[in-house]
Amino acid sequence: MLIAQVIVNWLLLGCLYAAVALGFSLVWGIMNIVNLAHGAFILVGAYAAYWAFTQLHIDPFLGLPLTMLLLFCLGWLVQYGAINRVIRAPFLVTFLLTFGLDLLIADVVQLLFTSDRRSINTVYSGLGLTVGTLHIPFDRLLAALIAVILTAALSFFLQRTRLGNAILATGMDRDAARLMGIRIDRIYALTFGLGAALAGAAGAMLVELYPFDPSQGGVFTLRAFVIVVLGGLGTPWGALAGGLLFGLAETVVPLLPGIGPGYDDAIAFALMVLVLIFRPRGLLGKAFYA
Amino acid sequence: MMGGEAMIPICSYLHLPQCYLAQPGHNQPLPFRPIAAVPPRLLLPLPTVLFSVLLAFLCATGLLACGGTASSSNTLLFGAPISLTGSTATEGRLTLEGYQLWVKEVNAHGGIKVGNTTYQVALKYYDDGSSPTRSAQLTQQLITADKVNFLLGPYGTSATLQDEAIAERYKIPMVEANGAAKAIFSRGFHYIFGVLSPASEYAKVMLEAALSLPNPPKTVAIISANDSFSEEVASAARDFASSHGMEVVYYQTYPSGATDLTGILTALKTSAHGAVPDMLLGSGHESEAVTTMKECKQLNINAKLYAFTVGPATPDFITSLGPDANYVLGSSQWTPQERYQGIDFFGTPANYERIYKQTFGHEPSYQSAESTAAGLAFQYAIQNAGSIDPQKVRDALARLNIMTFYGVIRFDATGANTFKPMATIQIQHGQVATVYPKEVANAQLLYPTPPFSQR
Numbered sequence: 197m198l199i200a201q202v203i204v205n206w207l208l209l210g211c212l213y214a215a216v217a218l219g220f221s222l223v224w225g226i227m228n229i230v231n232l233a234h235g236a237f238i239l240v241g242a243y244a245a246y247w248a249f250t251q252l253h254i255d256p257f258l259g260l261p262l263t264m265l266l267l268f269c270l271g272w273l274v275q276y277g278a279i280n281r282v283i284r285a286p287f288l289v290t291f292l293l294t295f296g297l298d299l300l301i302a303d304v305v306q307l308l309f310t311s312d313r314r315s316i317n318t319v320y321s322g323l324g325l326t327v328g329t330l331h332i333p334f335d336r337l338l339a340a341l342i343a344v345i346l347t348a349a350l351s352f353f354l355q356r357t358r359l360g361n362a363i364l365a366t367g368m369d370r371d372a373a374r375l376m377g378i379r380i381d382r383i384y385a386l387t388f389g390l391g392a393a394l395a396g397a398a399g400a401m402l403v404e405l406y407p408f409d410p411s412q413g414g415v416f417t418l419r420a421f422v423i424v425v426l427g428g429l430g431t432p433w434g435a436l437a438g439g440l441l442f443g444l445a446e447t448v449v450p451l452l453p454g455i456g457p458g459y460d461d462a463i464a465f466a467l468m469v470l471v472l473i474f475r476p477r478g479l480l481g482k483a484f485y486a
Numbered sequence: 487m488m489g490g491e492a493m494i495p496i497c498s499y500l501h502l503p504q505c506y507l508a509q510p511g512h513n514q515p516l517p518f519r520p521i522a523a524v525p526p527r528l529l530l531p532l533p534t535v536l537f538s539v540l541l542a543f544l545c546a547t548g549l550l551a552c553g554g555t556a557s558s559s560n561t562l563l564f565g566a567p568i569s570l571t572g573s574t575a576t577e578g579r580l581t582l583e584g585y586q587l588w589v590k591e592v593n594a595h596g597g598i599k600v601g602n603t604t605y606q607v608a609l610k611y612y613d614d615g616s617s618p619t620r621s622a623q624l625t626q627q628l629i630t631a632d633k634v635n636f637l638l639g640p641y642g643t644s645a646t647l648q649d650e651a652i653a654e655r656y657k658i659p660m661v662e663a664n665g666a667a668k669a670i671f672s673r674g675f676h677y678i679f680g681v682l683s684p685a686s687e688y689a690k691v692m693l694e695a696a697l698s699l700p701n702p703p704k705t706v707a708i709i710s711a712n713d714s715f716s717e718e719v720a721s722a723a724r725d726f727a728s729s730h731g732m733e734v735v736y737y738q739t740y741p742s743g744a745t746d747l748t749g750i751l752t753a754l755k756t757s758a759h760g761a762v763p764d765m766l767l768g769s770g771h772e773s774e775a776v777t778t779m780k781e782c783k784q785l786n787i788n789a790k791l792y793a794f795t796v797g798p799a800t801p802d803f804i805t806s807l808g809p810d811a812n813y814v815l816g817s818s819q820w821t822p823q824e825r826y827q828g829i830d831f832f833g834t835p836a837n838y839e840r841i842y843k844q845t846f847g848h849e850p851s852y853q854s855a856e857s858t859a860a861g862l863a864f865q866y867a868i869q870n871a872g873s874i875d876p877q878k879v880r881d882a883l884a885r886l887n888i889m890t891f892y893g894v895i896r897f898d899a900t901g902a903n904t905f906k907p908m909a910t911i912q913i914q915h916g917q918v919a920t921v922y923p924k925e926v927a928n929a930q931l932l933y934p935t936p937p938f939s940q941r
Contacts, residue, residue, distance in 0.1 A: 198752065198753070198756055201752050201755075202749075202752055205748045205749065205752055209746060209748065310579075311571055311579065312576055312802050312805075313576060313772065313773060313776060313806050314806060315776060315780065317807065317809075317810065321780070321783060321784065322783035322784060322810075322938045322939070324784070324786065326786065329756070333784035333785065333786075335784065405784070406745055406746070406777055406780065407773055407776040407777055407780065407806050409575065409576070409773070410575075411571060411572045411573055411575060411616065412745070415743075415745065446746060446749060447746075447748060447749045447752075448749075450749045450750065451749060451750075451752070456738065456739065457739070457740040457741065457744070457749055457750050458739050458740065458741055460741060460749075461741060
C-alpha cells in the first residue's frame with residue numbers, strides 16, 4: 197500500500213509541477229525568452245490568491261480565473277512596455293531584463309506583504325478520499341486536475357484556434373508571420389500574458405498547498421527551467437512529461453533504500469544531464485531550441 | 487528575413503498540427519535570430535540595460551539601502567549582517583528587532599559608561615539575503631569599510647560559521663545570538679561568544695517534556711533538514727530518545743529548504759510497525775515545520791505529539807497554520823513566562839515582553855530576546871573592561887557572568903553559553919504556552935493531540 201501511496205503522491209506532485217512550468221515553456225518556445233521573472237509571476241499569483249482569500253474570502257481555486265486575469269494583464273504590460281523594446285537584442289539582454297524584473301517584482305511583493313511566511317487554510321484542507329490506507333487529499337487532487345486541464349486547454353488553443361495558430365506561426369517564423377499580416381508585438385504581448393497567467397494559476401494552487409514567502413520565486417524559476425528541459429519545448433504536454441519526471445525525483449527516488457531525500461535535487465539535475473545527453477530535445481520536444 | 491533561410495509559406499506551418507518550436511523534420515533552428523534588420527531605436531543601449539540591472543540588483547541585495555548611522559567619536563558602532571530576505575527572513579527580522587530594541591533602550595538609559603566617557607550605541611546592518619557567503623562578505627565590509635567597533639551575529643548557524651572566521655581574522659569580538667551548533671565553538675576561535683543554549687538542548691527539552699507525561703509516547707520519528715545545526719540537533723535527539731526508552735522508528739534527513747515533504751512523510755506514516763509513530767520530531771526551520779504540519783494534515787497523518795525545534799516559537803507559525811498549530815510542541819531559548827530577575831534594564835521576561843510589544847506591536851520571540859541578550863553581553867563586558875579596546879572587551883566577555891531577563895549569560899572556554907536551560911512551549915488555543923520545565927510552566931501539556939478531523 198505504501199507503493200500505491202507513493203505513486204499517487206508522485207502523480208499529484210508531477211501534475212502540479214507541470215503547472216509551474218507551463219507558462220515558462222510557452223514563453224521560451226514561442227519567444228525564445230528564458231523568462232527569469234517566471235518565479236516572480238508565480239509569487240504574484242500566490243499573493244493575489246492569498247490576498248483574495250484573506251480579504252475577500254474567495255477560495256483560491258474558485259478565484260483562479262481572477263488571478264489568471266490579473267496576471268495576464270501584468271504579463272501583457274510587462275511585455276508591451278519593457279520586453280518588446282529589447283526583443284531583437286541579443287539573448288543576454290532579455291535574460292538580464294527578466295532577471296531585473298524578477299528582483300523588482302519580488303521586492304515589491306515583499307514590500308506589500310513583508311517577508312513573513314503566508315499560508316492558506318481552507319475548510320476542506322486535510323479532507324480527502326481514503327481507500328484502505330491510501331489517502332488522496334482533495335486539494336492536491338484538484339490542483340493536479342486543474343494542471344492537466346490547463347495543459348490540454350493551452351494545447352487546444354494553440355492547435356485549434358486562429359489566435360493560437362498565429363502564436364505558433366510567430367514562434368516559427370516571425371518575419372514570415374508579419375508578412376502574413378500578424379501583429380507581432382501584440383502576439384508577443386498575448387503570449388507573455390498567457391505565460392504570466394499560467395504562472396499565476398500555479399502560484400494560486402501552490403499557496404493553497406504550501407507555506408509561501410517572497411524568497412521562493414527563484415526556486416520555482418529554477419524548477420520550471422529543469423522541467424522544461426526534461427520535458428522538451430515545443431508542446432504543452434512536454435511540461436507535463438517534465439513535471440512528472442521531476443516529481444519522480446522528489447517523491448519516489450528518496451524512498452529507494454540507500455539514497456534518501458537529501459539527494460533529490462542532485463537526482464533531478466542528474467536526470468537533466470542524462471536527458472540532455474541522450475535526448476537533447478527533451479522527452480516530448482519536437483526539436484531543441486538553440 | 488535572415489539570409490540563407492528558406493522562405494516557407496506560412497500556411498504550411500499552420501496546417502501542421504505541431505509544435506511552436508520548429509518545423510518538424512527540420513533541424514535548423516528557427517530564423518529567430520536577433521540583431522540584423524533591427525531598427526536601432528528599438529534597442530536600449532546595452533550599457534543602460536546593464537546598469538539598470540546592476541542597480542536593481544544592488545537595491546535588492548541591500549547594498550544601497552541599509553540601516554544605522556555612521557560612527558562618531560562618542561558612538562560605539564555595532565555591525566551585523568542579518569537575513570532580512572530569503573529563506574530565514576522571518577527569523578532575521580526578529581533578530582534585527584532584538585538588536586534594535588537593545589540599541590534603543592541602552593541609549594535611552596544613557597548609553598554605555600566606559601571610564602569617564604559615555605558612549606551612545608549605533609547599529610549598522612546589512613541584509614545578507616539568507617546566504618552565508620554573502621554574510622561573510624558583509625562582515626568583512628562592516629569591519630574594513632564601516633569600521634565597526636564590535637560585531638553582533640547574523641541569523642543562523644551556517645552564516646555564523648562563516649562570519650566568525652572573519653571576526654577571528656580581524657580580532658573583533660562577535661557575540662552571536664542565533665547560531666547554536668557545537669561546530670561554531672569547536673574551531674578554537676577566541677573572538678566568538680554565543681548567548682544561546684547549545685544545539686543538543688533543543689530536542690532534549692521537548693523529549694523530556696514528553697517523557698514526563700503519565701503515558702509517554704513510545705515511538706518517535708525524527709526528520710531533519712540537512713544543515714549542520716539541524717543534523718546536530720537530530721542526532722542528539724536520537725541518542726537521547728533511545729537512551730531513555732523511546733524507540734526511534736524513523737530517522738531521515740531532507741534537503742534544507744525543501745518545499746515538499748510528502749515523500750518522507752509517506753514513508754513515516756507506516757514506520758512504527760505499520761502504524762503512525764506516537765511522536766513526530768522535526769529538526770529544521772520554520773518553513774519546513776509549517777510544511778510538515780500542512781502535509782501531515784493533507785496525508786492524514788495523526789501522531790499523538792508533534793514537536794519542532796524551530797518554528798512554533800515564531801509568531802508566523804500560528805498565523806500560517808491557524809487552528810492546526812494547536813498542540814504542537816516547540817523548544818524555546820526563552821519564553822516571557824520564565825521567572826528571571828535580571829540586573830539589566832529589562833529586569834524580567836515579563837517586562838521585556840511589555841517593552842517589546844510597545845515598540846514593535848507584536849509579541850517577542852526567543853530570537854528577539856536572545857539577540858537583545860547579545861547586546862547586553864557586550865554592554866556589561868565593555869563596562870567591566872573599562873575600555874573599548876577589542877582585546878580587553880574580548881577578555882571581559884570571557885569572564886562575564888551576569889543574570890539578565892534572558893537568563894544567565896556566562897560563557898564556557900569555547901565561548902558557548904552552556905549555563906542557561908531551555909524551555910518547552912506548546913501552542914494552545916492559538917497562544918504560546920510554556921509547559922516544561924515545571925518550575926517555569928504556565929500551562930499543562932495537552933496530550934494526546936486529537937486527529938486533524940476532530941479539531
